[in-house]
Amino acid sequence: MDLQNGPPGVAAGKIVDxxxxxxxxxxxxxxxxxxxxxxxxxxxxxxxTHVAVNREESAVGLCSGAFFTGKxxxxxxxxxxxxxxxxxxxxxxxxxxxxxxxxxxLRGAPGDGARYHVSNGLYLRSVIDSINMxxxxxxxSEDLPELAKAYKHAGVIGRPYVVCIGRDVLKGVR
Amino acid sequence: xxxxxxxxxxFLAKRRTTELVVTSAGSSSEVWWETTxxxxxxxxxxASMSLSTMFAAGVAKGYxxxxxxxxxxxxxxVMNTGLLxxxxxxxxxxxxxxxxxxxxxxxxxxxxxxxxxxxxxxxIARAAGIANVYSFDSxxxxxxxxxxxxxxxxxxxVVLELDKPARHYVSPPFDGPELKYRFGRALEKRFxxxxxx
Numbered sequence: 001m002d003l004q005n006g007p008p009g010v011a012a013g014k015i016v017d018x019x020x021x022x023x024x025x026x027x028x029x030x031x032x033x034x035x036x037x038x039x040x041x042x043x044x045x046x047x048x049t050h051v052a053v054n055r056e057e058s059a060v061g062l063c064s065g066a067f068f069t070g071k072x073x074x075x076x077x078x079x080x081x082x083x084x085x086x087x088x089x090x091x092x093x094x095x096x097x098x099x100x101x102x103x104x105x106l107r108g109a110p111g112d113g114a115r116y117h118v119s120n121g122l123y124l125r126s127v128i129d130s131i132n133m134x135x136x137x138x139x140x141s142e143d144l145p146e147l148a149k150a151y152k153h154a155g156v157i158g159r160p161y162v163v164c165i166g167r168d169v170l171k172g173v174r
Numbered sequence: 175x176x177x178x179x180x181x182x183x184x185f186l187a188k189r190r191t192t193e194l195v196v197t198s199a200g201s202s203s204e205v206w207w208e209t210t211x212x213x214x215x216x217x218x219x220x221a222s223m224s225l226s227t228m229f230a231a232g233v234a235k236g237y238x239x240x241x242x243x244x245x246x247x248x249x250x251x252v253m254n255t256g257l258l259x260x261x262x263x264x265x266x267x268x269x270x271x272x273x274x275x276x277x278x279x280x281x282x283x284x285x286x287x288x289x290x291x292x293x294x295x296x297x298i299a300r301a302a303g304i305a306n307v308y309s310f311d312s313x314x315x316x317x318x319x320x321x322x323x324x325x326x327x328x329x330x331x332v333v334l335e336l337d338k339p340a341r342h343y344v345s346p347p348f349d350g351p352e353l354k355y356r357f358g359r360a361l362e363k364r365f366x367x368x369x370x371x
Contacts, residue, residue, distance in 0.1 A: 058254070066232040068217075068357065
């Protein structure tokens with residue numbers, strides 16, 4: 001399948017347009033298979049400053065700093081990477097009340113055949129809940145506009161927000 | 175050889191003009207605060223476990239005509255040496271990353287960094303492709319090399335070989351939201367922007 005021009009690319013285009021429409025223009029990312037088309041789209045979209053980071057926590061640092069330039073940063077990553085960020089989120093975003101939006105893959109959910117993501121299916125939602133992080137779960141493409149609401153609301157509440165997007169939405173099949 | 179941290183920071187504070195500063199956990203925040211008493215133009219990013227230069231890069235990206243100094247402890251640096259690749263890729267011309275090389279975890283009772291005396295921090299930065307790398311282990315060398323090291327127009331890493339802090343310094347007396355507003359309002363005033371609610 002042509003990931004950039006096929007359904008995953010179309011889905012990526014929708015997400016990019018929604019983020020732009022919400023006002024986002026700074027994205028830091030680290031790949032997960034499901035979001036590779038989205039990252040490639042952002043790399044070439046002149047409406048965005050995109051920074052590829054070495055590890056997910058670095059995205060937290062960058063996006064938090066970008067807040068002081070008037071931007072609410074977007075960190076794009078897999079669920080596993082997000083789970084490595086809990087310390088950074090609580091130490092930086094919570095301590096200083098700095099908003100940012102996490103867009104992550106809903107790994108480990110039904111439909112994800114990767115056994116090494118079982119732990120994400122078991123613990124991702126409960127970890128998010130345990131740090132009282134506002135979250136939206138998008139498992140149908142018609143719900144993608146929730147991204148814009150989450151982005152804007154992060155700025156209103158001065159806290160990070162996470163949007164977890166399911167496989168079929170990112171693959172453009174649902 | 176190594177430099178007394180307070181002497182070093184006093185020198186940097188005297189040479190600072192309009193630079194915005196981001197400090198990291200422990201001694202860099204504490205000694206910088208005690209040395210400068212800076213209320214507005216320093217963000218004391220305490221306890222980020224290696225993210226101070228990434229944080230600073232996020233700010234510096236938005237103000238290309240303003241110079242930034244970002245302190246990072248060597249304990250934090252070894253947690254996240256890959257940050258050098260991000261700094262190189264971003265290619266910021268206005269930020270100096272300053273590694274506090276005291277070879278210990280100064281924030282936690284000065285426990286030694288594992289094989290700390292054998293780590294070549296400047297060599298790591300050079301190997302990562304950072305174009306401008308400087309290392310200073312005496313006040314005389316720092317005074318002589320300051321202008322060249324701190325005014326480069328590309329990604330720069332400065333390694334300061336420092337003694338362990340001689341005593342305990344007090345933490346900057348800010349809670350998180352206060353610091354956000356102090357730093358943010360200072361930026362608003364400096365750049366004529368509206369950043370914060």
